Amino acid sequence: LAKTTQPISMDSYEGQEVNITCSHNNIATNDYITWYQQFPSQGPRFIIQGYKTKVTNEVASLFIPADRKSSTLSLPRVSLSDTAVYYCLVGPGGKLIFGQGTELSVKP
């Protein structure tokens, strides 16, 4: 299963766009890329999932280059409530492998 590498932490200010990049050099052909968000004392929550190019939903965008060896989660105009840990996962199915995650801190 592909291993992922993300920055351990990031800081941002309210209203800014935040981009979190994840490296997954050994991604397999049938692997999808999924991002989860986790608030303190809660379980992870699905944000977005993609296979290639760009995916957008009401909360985030996911950019995947042609070689699929990395991906970038983009959070537009973050607020204080976006302070959380963000996990990038790569896998073909139910056996999701969570990495260390990126702890995003949004400041006023």
Add this chain to the structure above:
Amino acid sequence: DTAVSQTPKYLVTQMGNDKSIKCEQNLGHDTMYWYKQDSKKFLKIMFSYNNKELIINETVPNRFSPKSPDKAHLNLHINSLELGDSAVYFCASSQGGGTDLYEQYFGPGTRLTVT
């Protein structure tokens, strides 16, 4: 209604005891999971059941035994608890599993402290 619920939320017990954590999902999902999150926030899958059948069994001590009485429930029983078992245990469910990738819905977690 809570989609994925776990009981208890907190569990404090002594080494050597046996304890169980219960999980229920009302989403009609076919697959359920148990994850362990340690103090460094690493979240590792332990088990996965699809329609009451075990499909994923990671390298977990035999002291951990999952039980799925029906598709909506996946309980985790732990024998002879050790200090290293202290962690937060999350239950999750998804519509599918195995080689298909489906969004997983997580419960609120059970914080287990072994003293």
